[in-house]
Amino acid sequence: NIFKPLDKSVSKYIHNLPTDKKLVLFGAMNATTDPRKGFNELLESLEKLNENNVELVIFGSSKPKEKSQISTRFKIHYIGKLSDDISLNVLYNAVDVMVVPSLQENLSNAIMESLSCGVPVVAFDIGGNKDMVTHMKNGYLATPFDTQDLKNGINFILNHKNYNSISNNARNKVLKDFDSEIVSTRYIELYKSILNDC
Numbered sequence: 001n002i003f004k005p006l007d008k009s010v011s012k013y014i015h016n017l018p019t020d021k022k023l024v025l026f027g028a029m030n031a032t033t034d035p036r037k038g039f040n041e042l043l044e045s046l047e048k049l050n051e052n053n054v055e056l057v058i059f060g061s062s063k064p065k066e067k068s069q070i071s072t073r074f075k076i077h078y079i080g081k082l083s084d085d086i087s088l089n090v091l092y093n094a095v096d097v098m099v100v101p102s103l104q105e106n107l108s109n110a111i112m113e114s115l116s117c118g119v120p121v122v123a124f125d126i127g128g129n130k131d132m133v134t135h136m137k138n139g140y141l142a143t144p145f146d147t148q149d150l151k152n153g154i155n156f157i158l159n160h161k162n163y164n165s166i167s168n169n170a171r172n173k174v175l176k177d178f179d180s181e182i183v184s185t186r187y188i189e190l191y192k193s194i195l196n197d198c
Contacts, residue, residue: 002085003092003116005171011094017057017077022158025095025119027059027079028102028110038101038124043072045101045150051158057095059088092117097157101150105129112178115139118171120160122153132178138169 012019024046028037046056055075063078082088092098098114098121105127112132114121123129125141133139140153160166176182 003089003113005118006090006093008093011090014090015079015094017094018055021055022051022053023055023057023095024154025057025059025092025098025114026101029060031058031060032064033061036103038103041101041103041145041147041150042099044147045154046072046074048148048151049154051155054158057091059091088113089117092119095119097122097154099123099150099154100129102126103145107131112174115170116174118167120157120166120170122150122157124150132173134169134173138166138173
């Protein structure tokens, strides 16, 4: 109920993002400096992307002081650290795809929040990512650490012939499998089955 779809154009306006570009979101704590978050893999993937109308949006890190630290042909919008869920919700709704190129992952909050906003996710097929991302239905699961396939996933979402459908699938996946009432009911059923076996 906190992370949910909002008007995309209004969301872009609030974060001062362009309305005429395809926006790729990446973010985490220390997003650009923690190698486990996969920022280098993301940049490598974007360099392979044959698109001129794409810009990158990063939250969780500030713009580096020296330009030479990050080299890419795509414009990067640095949002910095967001300390409240409302700003983060609006940011998810301003973009077209969330990329989570983590090299290690459990059950990512960023993936869950993005899907809940109806924003498809591209991630490596590792850890708990496949529990949330259904390949080519609400996002794209790339071959682990393969930047070419990560690029394929970004391209798949940005140029999907029915983006609204894949966006709806993203939101519906969270409502169907991760709503707190559904999860708590599953826990109760698990506890009951364990007690019955005792």
